[in-house]
Amino acid sequence: MNPLHDSLDLPDLNTVVTRLLAAKRVLVITGAGISADSGLPTYRGIGGLYNDQHTDDGLPIEVALSGEVMEAEPSITWKHLAAIEANCRGAQPNAAHKVIAAMQELVPTTVLTQNIDGFHRQAGSRDLIEIHGDLFELECVHCSHHETVADYSRFKQLPPPCPHCLGHLRPAVVLFGEALPRPAIQRLEKVLQDGFDLVFSIGTTSVFPYIAQPFTAARHFGALAVEINPGDTEVSRHANVRWRCGAAAALERLWQAVSVARHAAHASGAAPLS
Structure with missing residues (x-):
């Protein structure tokens, strides 16, 4: 203590x-x-990253981290999820x-x-x-592939491709607009x-x-x-x-x-x- x-x-x-x-x-x-x-940073409240601000994509964070954008432009959502993961890396x-x-x-x-x-x-x-959900549990958007990762450092591209089909992976997290x-x-x-x-x-x-x-x-x-x-x-x-x-x-x-x-x-x- x-x-x-x-x-x-x-x-x-x-x-x-x-x-x-x-x-x-x-x-x-x-x-x-x-x-x-x-x-780790907070996202709202005192010192929050996204208090009345847009991301560098010109989108509110609720839009950038939405299921709709993940489906239409997954690279945008993945970029912000990867930034969250980078802040987690090495933290305890x-x-x-x-x-x-x-x-x-x-x-x-x-x-x-x-x-x-x-x-x-x-x-x-x-x-x-x-x-x-959990940022370190990944699932394919098309097939049943699921894997647990320690961090995102091994990914050479975002979104990372699924090793079993032509789909791509996403974290098993609830994005804005999702159930x-x-x-x-x-x-x-x-x-x-x-x-x-x-x-x-x-x-x-x-x-x-x-x-x-x-x-x-x-x-x-x-x-x-x-x-x-x-x-x-x-x-x-x-x-x-x-x-x-x-x-x-x-x-x-x-x-x-x-x-x-x-x-x-x-x-x-x-x-x-x-």
Whole structure:
């Protein structure tokens, strides 16, 4: 843990610690901001790459990264996907990803992520809903060929050709205008059916309804809703607790407080908190 985070003042920290240690189910919703401390850029919000800007193709990022453009001009979409992959290359999960993975040893923890960087999986999260897919899983647009790659450095052309047919490969990610993967939607529906005691929204502006709705559903379950984001988002008004700082700093401080609380309970001979 980073000692610089030990004194970070987080409003209602004790409330969150108490709820986490008593929880039976936790939902964590993450966006690009959680990977910022790994050196990856965000796309919207404070410091976002595409805030009211067009790409160098003259297209809004939502158009460049759309299923329509991938079908009509795949080289454009691939160029931007390759730029995202280049930012991921050599990067590692940060403290925020690791704390979330550690939570599952205390309480069943589901992670709903929009990120395609694979960091939650690398950090050890097991109950993971990658709602937008995985940048490193490739599939042919014409045949059933599928492969996993470590990075894109071996590709001599974009889009890369399929080794089994005349088609080309694309990452198994959800582009703008495309349907979400049905298995991921079904898993999310089950999470919402079962309910949860605590929900975190971390590093996401929550512009998509399927990302905002699970957070706003907290009031239906009587769950505590905690937002971690430096700026205002679509769900900020629904948060019971707001920590306006980076994800790694906040979650390291939270985990330190959890450790202190568990140690104190153990030393006093009290019943285990989790």
